[in-house]
Amino acid sequence: MTLKRLHHLSAIELRDLFLQGEVSAVEIATYFLKRIQKHNKDLGAFLTPLEARALLKAEALDRKRSQNKPLGKMAAIPVAIKDNMHVNGEITTCASHFLVDYKAPFDSTASRLMEEEDAILIGKTNLDEFAMGSSNENSAFFPAHNPWNLKCVPGGSSGGSAAAVAARLAPIATGSDTGGSIRQPAGFCGIVGYKPTYGRVSRYGLVAFASSLDQIGPMTTNVADAALTMEVIGRYCTHDATSLDLPQESYLLSKELEPGTVIGVPWQFLQNLKPEVLENFQEAVESMKRLGAKIVDVDLDLLKYSIAVYYILATAEASTNLARFDGIRYGLRARQAKTLEEVYELSRQKGFGQEVKKRIMLGTYVLSSGFQDAYYKKAQKVRTLILEGFEKAFSKCDTIMMPIAPSAAFERGSISDPIEMYLQDIFTVPANLAGIPAISVPSGYDRRHMPLGIQFIGPQLCDVPVLQYAYAYEQATRHAKIPPLYVEDHK
Amino acid sequence: MSFNDQTLAHLKKLCKIECSPEEDRSILENLSRVLQYMKQLEEIDTENVQPCRHVLRSMLKNRMREDEVKDLLSRDKFLANASDQIGGMVRVPPVMKPQ
Numbered sequence: 001m002t003l004k005r006l007h008h009l010s011a012i013e014l015r016d017l018f019l020q021g022e023v024s025a026v027e028i029a030t031y032f033l034k035r036i037q038k039h040n041k042d043l044g045a046f047l048t049p050l051e052a053r054a055l056l057k058a059e060a061l062d063r064k065r066s067q068n069k070p071l072g073k074m075a076a077i078p079v080a081i082k083d084n085m086h087v088n089g090e091i092t093t094c095a096s097h098f099l100v101d102y103k104a105p106f107d108s109t110a111s112r113l114m115e116e117e118d119a120i121l122i123g124k125t126n127l128d129e130f131a132m133g134s135s136n137e138n139s140a141f142f143p144a145h146n147p148w149n150l151k152c153v154p155g156g157s158s159g160g161s162a163a164a165v166a167a168r169l170a171p172i173a174t175g176s177d178t179g180g181s182i183r184q185p186a187g188f189c190g191i192v193g194y195k196p197t198y199g200r201v202s203r204y205g206l207v208a209f210a211s212s213l214d215q216i217g218p219m220t221t222n223v224a225d226a227a228l229t230m231e232v233i234g235r236y237c238t239h240d241a242t243s244l245d246l247p248q249e250s251y252l253l254s255k256e257l258e259p260g261t262v263i264g265v266p267w268q269f270l271q272n273l274k275p276e277v278l279e280n281f282q283e284a285v286e287s288m289k290r291l292g293a294k295i296v297d298v299d300l301d302l303l304k305y306s307i308a309v310y311y312i313l314a315t316a317e318a319s320t321n322l323a324r325f326d327g328i329r330y331g332l333r334a335r336q337a338k339t340l341e342e343v344y345e346l347s348r349q350k351g352f353g354q355e356v357k358k359r360i361m362l363g364t365y366v367l368s369s370g371f372q373d374a375y376y377k378k379a380q381k382v383r384t385l386i387l388e389g390f391e392k393a394f395s396k397c398d399t400i401m402m403p404i405a406p407s408a409a410f411e412r413g414s415i416s417d418p419i420e421m422y423l424q425d426i427f428t429v430p431a432n433l434a435g436i437p438a439i440s441v442p443s444g445y446d447r448r449h450m451p452l453g454i455q456f457i458g459p460q461l462c463d464v465p466v467l468q469y470a471y472a473y474e475q476a477t478r479h480a481k482i483p484p485l486y487v488e489d490h491k
Numbered sequence: 492m493s494f495n496d497q498t499l500a501h502l503k504k505l506c507k508i509e510c511s512p513e514e515d516r517s518i519l520e521n522l523s524r525v526l527q528y529m530k531q532l533e534e535i536d537t538e539n540v541q542p543c544r545h546v547l548r549s550m551l552k553n554r555m556r557e558d559e560v561k562d563l564l565s566r567d568k569f570l571a572n573a574s575d576q577i578g579g580m581v582r583v584p585p586v587m588k589p590q
Contacts (some may be wrong), residue, residue, distance in 0.1 A: 105568045198546050212546065241554050308529045329581055330572035340586050349509035357510065358518050361502045362525060378532050380542030387543060418521050419528050435546030
């Protein structure tokens with residue numbers, strides 16, 4: 001009886017049912033693997049289901065439970081892993097032809113920590129190639145679709161993870177967020193997406209896109225599940241030189257908003273919002289007021305430059321990070337190459353999609369002699385100003401609220417102008433530039449019944465408070481729903 | 492200086508990426524547009540501003556460790572991902588041509 005509705009449960013509820021002996025880990029794994037099998041053709045959320053690995057782990061968990069051995073914090077919770085994170089012995093493609101056969105020779109720290117806490121890794125999810133994109137249309141294999149309307153994009157780059165969680169093919173997925181790649185798809189698919197403080201989660205085993213901006217985080221159906229995941233993966237790691245050497249935090253959440261909480265809203269920066277998005281955002285601000293928060297206006301007009309800054313810095317870093325894909329040691333090697341030089345040039349031509357090539361070239365251009373001062377150094381300086389802008393804003397408030405994107409999910413193929421596509425990230429990029437934590441929470445639906453989302457942003461290291469604000473908002477409003485197509489149980 | 496065919500050809504060399512003529516056209520058009528957009532940064536006065544080298548600033552510490560050889564990845568496991576190998580090493584096309 002309970003089995004029929006496992007996908008209606010949160011990750012924590014699933015774990016507790018397993019711990020209480022109401023359901024076995026094999027039943028849970030089989031249930032979600034069947035949902036993947038049934039729905040993935042339409043959704044394109046997963047690139048590789050990890051059926052054998054998941055069942056093996058589930059059997060081991062059932063044995064552990066029957067022997068009364070201690071079980072981990074994520075016991076029997078199926079977790080989907082974005083396919084730019086390594087899981088030892090499994091393929092990591094980054095949704096690129098370059099890495100079609102690349103078998104990861106080690107674990108990413110985040111996936112290892114979850115597996116050690118007894119999570120069941122259930123599959124690798126689709127993304128924009130090398131995490132470069134805002135719509136999942138740049139996957140080299142097939143695009144993932146939005147579970148609320150299959151004609152619409154799920155957002156990007158963690159679009160497969162967002163679609164998987166929204167359609168309840170897995171209760172938790174990981175994403176990586178360089179300029180909004182966790183939060184924007186979470187917003188588009190009506191789920192929760194959390195980007196931690198830079199350095200809070202180890203980037204070891206995450207295929208690097210832009211190292212000063214990349215951060216791994218959870219994508220879940222609710223805030224408490226995101227907090228649970230953070231408790232497991234938010235740990236110091238010696239394999240990542242930028243990992244924060246701080247004690248582990250406790251992510252216990254309370255429904256109450258702490259009295260005297262001050263929320264900043266950068267009204268001027270938000271002045272050109274679409275009426276529908278503005279209305280939804282204002283409602284969210286009102287909800288926080290009703291919970292006792294004081295709202296103040298903060299000046300962050302400078303953030304209008306964030307897209308320009310971001311696409312200079314991110315592409316510059318990507319151009320160096322992706323130099324390692326040379327066709328020599330791993331990945332695709334063009335067969336027709338006769339000389340070493342041709343191995344590089346032809347392998348990269350065949351292996352990379354157009355958006356990736358474009359970004360490598362742009363990054364190389366802004367770093368090249370003669371242009372470095374005008375582009376790269378200038379962007380680094382404006383980044384300093386953005387950091388200082390946030391510091392000043394946070395001296396007046398505890399958290400900042402913003403919409404997650406200029407609109408709800410758009411239709412596939414409807415945006416062809418690169419700037420219009422890049423501007424999808426205008427509200428998410430600032431948190432990456434400043435290395436600060438930000439969470440996307442469902443805030444309602446637009447006229448087409450597509451999900452809308454808002455975000456709470458906090459100062460560096462305020463990961464727990466940010467989750468706390470989001471939790472209070474979520475508990476008071478409860479906008480998250482299962483998309484109609486995926487409410488029914490599998491046959 | 493404008494972004495033209497020559498700039499693109501030079502960039503392709505620096506990046507070691509070949510492109511089809513169609514890709515060339517699309518990339519040229521795209522990059523010109525994006526670089527034009529980035530010009531907006533010129534409006535901002537950054538005269539006495541230090542470039543941001545790292546977002547964690549004061550929290551960032553140098554991590555020093557002993558320089559010692561560790562067995563982190565076995566040769567077999569490493570070579571399993573190489574497309575061509577010979578005698579326990581990665582094989583590449585000849586770098587020097589015979590006279």
